Amino acid sequence: MLLASAVALLSACGRTPAPLTHDAYIWQRQWTPSLRHAVDASRDVVRDWRVLVAQASRDGRFQMFAPDRATLDASQRPVVLVVRIDGRLANFDPADLRERITRIVATWPQAAGVEIDYDCPTARLPAYTAFLRELKPALGHVPLSITALPTWIGSPNLDGLLAIPDESVVQVHAVQAPQAGLFNPDIAADWVSNYAKHTHKPFRVALPTYGSRVSWNADGTLLAVESEQAALAAGAVSSELYASPDTVLGFVKRLDTNRPDGLTGIVWFRLPTTEDTRAWSLATWRSVVTNHLDRAPLQLHLRDAGNGASDVLLENPASADTAAPARVALPEGCELADGIDGYRLAPNTTTPTLVAAQARPLPAHTTRAIGWARCRPGTLTTLTLQGPPVS
Known part of the structure; x- marks a missing residue:
């Protein structure tokens, strides 16, 4: 009996992990025919939709958006409700925000979860942890997810923060410097590996499907980023940063081959549409997700x-x-x-x-x-x- 148990344990340890799953952020505020088409055309490759439903803006205003529930229901994919808190919002009323979030959740009884997207400075992690500690029980049985920044990895407060939500999504794409680009697979791999050491919960990796036009000050500091809408100052020194589909697909394969403990999937930012001129085409994104990227010499x-x-x-x-x-x-x-x-x-x-x-x-x-x-x-x-x- 003891031998049989040992054999079963060894067999379980040697199992191949389940394939990485793929979620997609729906970040668009307006539901256009193009977006509805993208949702319908992508439901076969997506596990969950992560849909932006509200935002606490930099000036403290709380905006709510109106996703097309009929389109989401027709896709037959679970929906995670995303509430964004602007990282530049230095202070907010935790009780008021918690109440607003719980009211939103009450109107989505079939929601598969809630995700808080708060790119706060590392110094605010203790306050953020306190907020999540109060929010988690207020959600009842609805799972809680958060997005996380690689800049938090050096903080002694990160482990305590990650102990609260049921899962997290670490973002490994960002505008850092003119020379660094939008996505560096080697830097991203280090971030993912180090992040895995700080969480004992399942986590996912957010990867880019877009490019940005970025302007810089004379001293090399960031001035403005144009990803979803025009934001550049007239006459600014700018550059085009792009997350190459080949590079991103290579990184996904790398993650799948050398998977850190706890990594369960990819979350794509953002679902491409024909109106999104800075995102990949929908066909290109699907090719990356399904590992069938077509290439021909230019x-x-x-x-x-x-x-x-x-x-x-x-x-x-x-x-x-x-x-x-x-x-x-x-x-x-x-x-x-x-x-x-x-x-x-x-x-x-x-x-x-x-x-x-x-x-x-x-x-x-x-x-x-x-x-x-x-x-x-x-x-x-x-x-x-x-x-x-x-x-």
Whole structure:
């Protein structure tokens, strides 16, 4: 009997963990036909929807949103209600906010959980912990989740905070510095590994499906971020940051192969729609989630523009979005050139070369003009580009 128990225990320890599940944030305030289509078209790959239902703004106002319940019900996927508290809101009335949240939950009897999204400064973790300690019993049997920042990992108050909710979602995408980009898989892997040491509850990892245009002050500090809406100051020095689908998919595979204890799934920020010009296409996101990312080499075309000049066109023939190439060397025979739409001419090159400055990603099956050139007769007009894109 003892031997049989030992064998059973060893067998259980050797089991392959369940596949990572995939949730998606629905962060849109307005429910448009495009959003309804995205929900309907994605229900087969999503475990839960995490739907923004309310927000405590920086000025203390409490805004409520009206998700389309009929669309959510038709998707037959569980719904987690997300309440965002602006991280710049230094103080709020805990009792009042707790009452508002519980009233919202009462109107969603089928809710699968409540998530609090509060990107507070690390110094406020004790106050946040006290708030969650009071909120948890007020929710009754409704599970509580929170989002968490990697900057909290060094705090001695993190373990106590994470002991309260039933699960947490650690965000590993952020705008840090011009050189750091939007998503760095090596840094993210360290964050996830260290975060796992601080929680004994299930947790998920939030990954990006979007890009941002970011402006910086002269000293390198962050000025503004344009992700969901225009926010940049006129004349500001800006750059395009992009979470490459290839890079993010590689990170998901990395997590699945070397999974920290407690990691159960991915939460995607945010569900793409055709109106969301800074997010991946819906098809690209689905390809990443299902691990079937279609790729084809980018094509460079020279199209006669008259008067001896040619338009320089970049084509993405694949059915998935891709980041813009860092450098585009024009064919031998081109003598003069310049870039447009995020590209500029590199100095001191043997043949004209366009380099990405603020180049936008290329959606699937699109062709975009990135410059012009003057080339000698007989110059190749189509080239296959090699090498990885900007991530």
